[in-house]
Amino acid sequence: LIFLVSSLLYRVSLMMKPQVVFVLGGPGAGKGTQCSKIVENYSYTHLSAGDLLRAERAREGSEFGQLIANYIKEGKIVPVEITINLLRKAMEETMEKDAKKFRFLIDGFPRNEDNLQGWNTVMDGKADVKFVLFFDCSNEVCIHRCLERGKSSGRTDDNRESLEKRIQTYLQSTRPIIELYEKHGKVRTIDASRSVDEVSK
Numbered sequence: 087l088i089f090l091v092s093s094l095l096y097r098v099s100l101m102m103k104p105q106v107v108f109v110l111g112g113p114g115a116g117k118g119t120q121c122s123k124i125v126e127n128y129s130y131t132h133l134s135a136g137d138l139l140r141a142e143r144a145r146e147g148s149e150f151g152q153l154i155a156n157y158i159k160e161g162k163i164v165p166v167e168i169t170i171n172l173l174r175k176a177m178e179e180t181m182e183k184d185a186k187k188f189r190f191l192i193d194g195f196p197r198n199e200d201n202l203q204g205w206n207t208v209m210d211g212k213a214d215v216k217f218v219l220f221f222d223c224s225n226e227v228c229i230h231r232c233l234e235r236g237k238s239s240g241r242t243d244d245n246r247e248s249l250e251k252r253i254q255t256y257l258q259s260t261r262p263i264i265e266l267y268e269k270h271g272k273v274r275t276i277d278a279s280r281s282v283d284e285v286s287k
């Protein structure tokens with residue numbers, strides 16, 4: 087019986103290890119749009135770090151709401167413990183509901199060295215990062231798209247001032263992370279300045 091139970095636990099633990107693709111690219115590169123399209127036809131769950139943070143900001147009684155609001159407004163990167171906890175909880179909840187849903191597109195994370203170190207520390211051995219899906223897009227195209235989106239998205243950070251800060255943060259902090267993964271041959275790059283359908287194909 088002990089053998090059966092332990093082999094079962096072993097199989098469960100194998101089954102439960104999340105397979106992760108990090109989705110990175112500048113603001114407006116189309117990460118969210120394309121993740122939704124991938125989810126349509128492949129067995130991935132899309133987790134947007136930004137969406138999880140915005141949901142936490144809005145959650146009644148959240149102890150981090152105000153802090154998150156300030157960081158987002160300033161275009162700064164939210165402390166890594168908060169983001170990783172939200173991601174982890176979302177992955178666990180997804181797999182508890184359906185053990186077959188262990189593949190995740192994590193969009194907008196890791197955004198800087200601190201994010202990456204936090205992930206490596208907390209998630210070491212708990213998830214496999216397969217590769218980085220990199221949406222490569224010029225700043226001009228990105229800014230234009232975000233300003234267009236800002237007209238209807240209602241996002242507090244889709245205005246020119248927040249955008250410029252977000253792009254600075256992206257160039258200074260996120261690009262080096264992509265380059266780091268590139269050195270390990272773990273980046274798949276997509277030309278994201280093309281139309282939604284072309285990128286999707």
Ligand SMILES: *[C@@H]1O[C@H](CO)[C@@H](O)[C@H](O)[C@H]1NC(C)=O
Binds near residue numbers: 123124126
């Ligand atoms: C998903 O697959 C269907 C059937 O092959 C196809 O018509 C559709 O365009 C695909 N969706 C995306 C987003 O690629």
